[in-house]
Amino acid sequence: MKQLSLGKTGPYVELLQSVLKKYGYYDGNIDGIFGNMTKRAVTEFQEQAGLYPDGIVGKRTWGVLTPLINGYFIHTVSSGDTFYDLAKRYSADLRLILSANPQKDPENLKIGEEVIIPIQGGIVPTDVSYSYPIMNININSLFVRFPFLRRENVGKSVLRNDIPAIIFGEGKRKVMYNASHHANEWITSVVLMKYLEDICTAYVLGEDIFGIPAREIYENTSIYFIPMVNPDGVNLVTGELSDISGAYQYARKITPATLPFPSSWAANIRGVDLNSNYPAKWEEARKTKFSLGYTSPGPVEYVGTSPLSEPESRAMAEYSNKNNFALTLSYHTQGEVIFYIFDDFDPPMADEYAEVFSSVSGYILSEPSPLSAYAGYKDWFIQSFNRPGFTVECGIGQNPIPISQFDEIYRDNLGILTLAAAGE
Ligand SMILES: [Zn+2]
Structure with a gap:
């Protein structure tokens, strides 16, 4: 891990503040800015741990903090x-x-x-900007604590980051949950990772999750978690991507001055909206978005030069083709809305699931709006397999939704995540 000291910023500083807070050394804001309060907390932690109290988080201090971060x-x-x-x-x-x-x-x-x-206490932090490296730290910890999990690689992003899938369960029925197609919707990655941790814990302890025995789900179902479809974009939005990198500079250059940067960024790192890049009436999506002025790479809404032009969407399609998923959930923000209709398709059980998901979450069911009616993952999934696919829009407000909404979002979605896995 990088050395952190006074004046440093970014997701690792947030992670540091989060763990110091969890163990009672820090009670300031988790803002990713290593200021005097953070330095005092680090110094106090070092004194307690018998380390040299210089307020700098170097190799030895990280070494003592690591088990607390890993769980x-x-x-x-x-x-x-x-x-x-x-x-x-x-x-x-x-x-x-x-x-x-x-x-x-x-x-x-x-x-x-x-x-x-x-150790007691969770692994997945629900109070930090959830960059790709922090997610990977958590994934590694989950594998150590829960060695029954399996891992596969979905593919690679534009910047060659692996897109991991983590599999819980050994059942025949396969479902797939994905998050963060859109960069500034990274809170959805935290939802899936936290749920993965919670269902693993319930499984080991022999407990229920949302009223259903986790062991029953484990035996009947295999849940494929793809918690971050767009790792490069998430790194840009969370402050992980260096502002002197070419990718960062390019992204800034193609963002209109009217939009905040990088917080408005939803696309992959070369400016294609991954959730408008699937071959499901893609030409229609192109027409609509071009008419609205989205004609070239940018932070939002650009459909790409052709369907599946991007490595991330291509990987998702290939992975889905080889896995025979019975149902998929695609996590987005915001609006507290569930979309489940594509064109004239009417997959068996789709309406029933939609009703149940709506009633356990309080989210409303909606017809797609013309702007986002086509070329999304769920559209492509429904069209390809004639099976239920859902886009769940969590939270309320403007993206990126503040992480302070996490607890409410998680509560609202616990039922959807569990019942989608439990099946009929
Ligand atoms: Zn989205």
Whole structure:
């Protein structure tokens, strides 16, 4: 991790502030600006941890913070250690420890071997600008704590970032949830990541999620999470992408002076709206958007030179083609609206799901508006497979929706995410 000190800014500073806040060292705003309050918090943390208290987060301080960020310690077994004792010593849950160490024999821990000790408190922060690297830190932690998860690669972005899929469950019925087609809607990535963490935890503890046993979902369904379709765009909007990089400079150049930069940016990093780039009446979408003046790459609404011209949309289409998903949810912001209609298609069960999703979330069902009626992922999914596909527009306000809306958005969507997986 990068060294952080007074004057630094960006998502890593937010992550630092978030973890210091969680453990009671910091009570200022999570603003991504390393100011005097952050420095004081770091110094206090260093004193408590027996580190040299210089207020600079370098290698050693990151080293002590890392388990708190990851949500687990790596413990080296010494003579007489048992999981039961370790659970008590670290105030950890024994079931979570057992699940994180499936290869270890709890009756016979070997001296010197390393075991994973999940700690209390969550992994996924719900109070920071959720950049692609922070998501990857969380994904790695989830894999360590929940080794039953599987990972696949959907493809690569324009800037060659991997687009990961994480799979929960071993059931025959496959559903797919995606988020952040649009860069400034990155809060939707947090929704999926938090849900993934929560359903994994419920699974290990043998608990229900939204009234349904997580183990039942695990056995019957495989949930494919694609939490960040547009990693480059998200990095631009969250402040992760360096402002001296060519990609950043290009994006700024093609953003009209009337739009705030980079917060208005929804497209992929070369200015194509990924959710207008699928071959589902793409020509219609092109006509509409061109008539509105979106005729070239920009922060919003440009459909691209041809359907699937972009690596991200192409990867999503190929991945969907090979997976036979029964249903898909595409997460966007904003409006508290669910879209589920494309053209004259009427996939079996689509209306029933839509009604249920609307009633458990309080979101209204809506016909697509002419501006966004075509060429989206859900349109293409419905057209290709004649199965239910949904666009869920979370939150209310202007994008990017402030992360302070997270808890409400999550509450509203817990039912949709669970019932889409549980099936009929
Ligand atoms: Zn969107």
